[in-house]
Amino acid sequence: MKIICIGRNYAAHAAELNNPIPETPLIFMKPDTAVLKDNKAFYHPEFSTDIHHEIELVLRICKPGKHIAVEFASKYYNQVTVGIDFTARDLQSDLKKKGQPWEIAKAFDHSAVIGKFIPISEAYKTDGEIEFSLLKNGAQVQHGFSGQMITSIDALISYVSQFFTLQTGDLIFTGTPKGVGQIKTGDLLEGFLGEQKLLSCEIK
Numbered sequence: 001m002k003i004i005c006i007g008r009n010y011a012a013h014a015a016e017l018n019n020p021i022p023e024t025p026l027i028f029m030k031p032d033t034a035v036l037k038d039n040k041a042f043y044h045p046e047f048s049t050d051i052h053h054e055i056e057l058v059l060r061i062c063k064p065g066k067h068i069a070v071e072f073a074s075k076y077y078n079q080v081t082v083g084i085d086f087t088a089r090d091l092q093s094d095l096k097k098k099g100q101p102w103e104i105a106k107a108f109d110h111s112a113v114i115g116k117f118i119p120i121s122e123a124y125k126t127d128g129e130i131e132f133s134l135l136k137n138g139a140q141v142q143h144g145f146s147g148q149m150i151t152s153i154d155a156l157i158s159y160v161s162q163f164f165t166l167q168t169g170d171l172i173f174t175g176t177p178k179g180v181g182q183i184k185t186g187d188l189l190e191g192f193l194g195e196q197k198l199l200s201c202e203i204k
Contacts (some may be wrong), residue, residue, distance in 0.1 A: 009175025048088035055134035056174035082191035115199030144177030
């Protein structure tokens with residue numbers, strides 16, 4: 001299983017971190033050891049003092065494909081959930097200054113929290129968009145719609161498949177909206193698709 005992640009896919013999030021909007025999708029990956037599921041707690045690692053939450057729509061690939069045309073991309077995923085891309089912002093900032101890869105800031109153990117998957121057909125609103133949000137200690141801190149993506153879901157599938165053969169069970173984190181912020185021990189994070197809670201994660 002591959003975990004393929006898309007960075008800076010929401011203009012407002014890029015702006016809040018003073019990052020330029022990429023001309024093509026910004027791709028990074030996480031290993032399968034990054035997965036944290038079944039509402040298990042996240043234990044704050046000692047190597048960072050500034051880990052941020054980033055709520056995202058997560059797609060599950062349902063059949064193998066490569067060089068997928070945009071018009072056929074929807075046939076390659078049939079389930080969606082919300083996930084949290086935990087980011088060690090202090091490490092990431094230092095690595096960016098040095099022009100080095102981000103892996104230790106993005107791909108560490110349990111940095112990819114995965115909610116309960118539901119059929120994609122159940123996730124769409126009547127206007128054809130998917131709404132999602134993150135609550136921290138009961139207060140909404142992030143909120144977004146799939147239509148706000150710089151590169152759409154189907155376009156992402158097509159683009160990624162030019163470089164990586166997509167396989168059944170692969171996950172694609174599609175980017176985070178604005179509102180990312182630091183987590184602390186004792187926090188409770190809850191992820192929603194519309195009004196349906198699919199994810200709960202306590203920080204310990």
